[in-house]
Amino acid sequence: xxxxxxxxxxxxxxxxxxxxxxxxxxxxxxxxxxxxxxxxxxxxxxxxxxxxxxxxxxxxxxxxxxxxxxxxxxxxxxxxxxxxxxxxxxxxxxxxxxxxxxxxxxxxxxxxxxxxx
Numbered sequence: 001x002x003x004x005x006x007x008x009x010x011x012x013x014x015x016x017x018x019x020x021x022x023x024x025x026x027x028x029x030x031x032x033x034x035x036x037x038x039x040x041x042x043x044x045x046x047x048x049x050x051x052x053x054x055x056x057x058x059x060x061x062x063x064x065x066x067x068x069x070x071x072x073x074x075x076x077x078x079x080x081x082x083x084x085x086x087x088x089x090x091x092x093x094x095x096x097x098x099x100x101x102x103x104x105x106x107x108x109x110x111x112x113x114x115x116x117x
Contacts, residue, residue, distance in 0.1 A: 009090055009097075010080035016097055017075060018068040021053045029100050036092045037082040045082075049075070 013033055020029050030053075034045040052071055059067035083090055 006083045006087065006090065007076075007080055009093060010083055011072070011076045012097055013079050013093055014072045014075035016100060017049065017053075018056065018071045020100075021056045021068070021071065025100065026053065029096075032096045032100075033079075033093065036089050036096055037079060037086070048078075 017029060017033060020026050030046055030049050034042040034049065038045045052074060056067045056071045083093070
């Protein structure tokens with residue numbers, strides 16, 4: 001698989017995780033993404049994602065967009081590395097993103113609404 005599609009997929013996955021970090025969807029999306037990316041290390045990946053999520057949700061409201069961007073940047077690189085090591089995970093990761101995609105917030109306003117839930 002070429003490098004660019006993996007990088008784009010990693011960015012999409014990281015963005016999806018950032019989008020649901022402060023919502024009820026977090027646990028499901030995190031678990032599914034971790035299981036696809038690192039089946040043998042899913043618990044470890046989930047724990048690392050939870051740590052990064054903790055930093056994001058602890059950010060003051062005025063800094064939330066920046067915190068989401070930082071989360072996305074951090075995890076885009078990590079997810080890209082996992083995909084590079086296991087390119088066969090790309091197809092199931094796309095499937096997970098396709099399944100959860102309709103429920104993801106689409107605008108900054110949607111993010112703010114999710115934070116109030």
